[in-house]
Amino acid sequence: MFVRVHALTVVLLWLFFRFVIMGKCVFNGKGKANEKFKAWIAADPTSKSKAMCVVCNRAIDISSMGEVALQSHMISKKHKKLMELKLSSPSVTHFLSSSSENLR
Numbered sequence: 717m718f719v720r721v722h723a724l725t726v727v728l729l730w731l732f733f734r735f736v737i738m739g740k741c742v743f744n745g746k747g748k749a750n751e752k753f754k755a756w757i758a759a760d761p762t763s764k765s766k767a768m769c770v771v772c773n774r775a776i777d778i779s780s781m782g783e784v785a786l787q788s789h790m791i792s793k794k795h796k797k798l799m800e801l802k803l804s805s806p807s808v809t810h811f812l813s814s815s816s817e818n819l820r
């Protein structure tokens with residue numbers, strides 16, 4: 717009985733440390749950011765708890781939400797629109813001329 721309780725304590729301690737250590741989200745820039753984020757993510761030079769979106773030129777606080785914060789930024793309308801612009805046209809002038817062509 718005692719052995720069982722002891723084993724449970726070890727497991728609980730292990731889980732506790734795992735969540736404390738793993739749960740602490742710090743973007744180090746070198747870490748392998750998720751494939752879907754790497755097109756627009758960069759390390760924020762001013763804060764380790766933030767990541768930068770190079771497309772929107774915006775800092776994203778990842779200290780509490782971690783990947784979820786990146787995820788929600790990625791699906792935001794503003795980001796999507798800017799990503800589309802970035803991917804579809806190398807410059808704004810090109811975008812404007814191609815959209816006027818579409819009007820014809």
Ligand SMILES: [Zn+2]
Pocket residue numbers: 756769770771772773774789794795
């Ligand atoms: Zn963005």
